[in-house]
Amino acid sequence: MGWYLLKLVLLLPLIAAMIWACLWLARGMQERVGGPATGRSVRIVETLMLSPTMKLAVIEFHGREILVSASRQGLTRLAEAPARSFEQALAVEDETQ
Structure with missing residues (x-):
């Protein structure tokens, strides 16, 4: 023992x-x-796990931010908006904290 x-x-x-x-x-x-991708046209800005099988992701592509959901069934585009600058992203992040 x-x-x-x-x-x-x-x-x-x-x-x-x-x-x-x-x-x-x-x-x-x-x-x-x-992180910052040099020479790439696609960048993952942020991800959020909703459940073990579902994730939300913001993808930047050619000056646009695209919100997609990723699950076992595949990817689904939910929304699209113009890409924010780095300073705008920091300002939004500071407001939420």
Whole structure:
């Protein structure tokens, strides 16, 4: 019984640290993929998970922002608007916080 508790005390923090590191790396990779794209005409501006099988994404394409939903059935275009400048996006983000 004591050996089991000792293993639990040692391995549980190790597993928690590994989970945290994986989430940190995934966030970094997502920012890198959705970051400024040089020479590309398509850029993912923002994504939002609605459920495990459904996601909303804002995609910038040739000066337009397109809101799409991604699910198991495929992609659906929901709305379209002119692309915002970087300063406008920061101002909107500051208002929401």
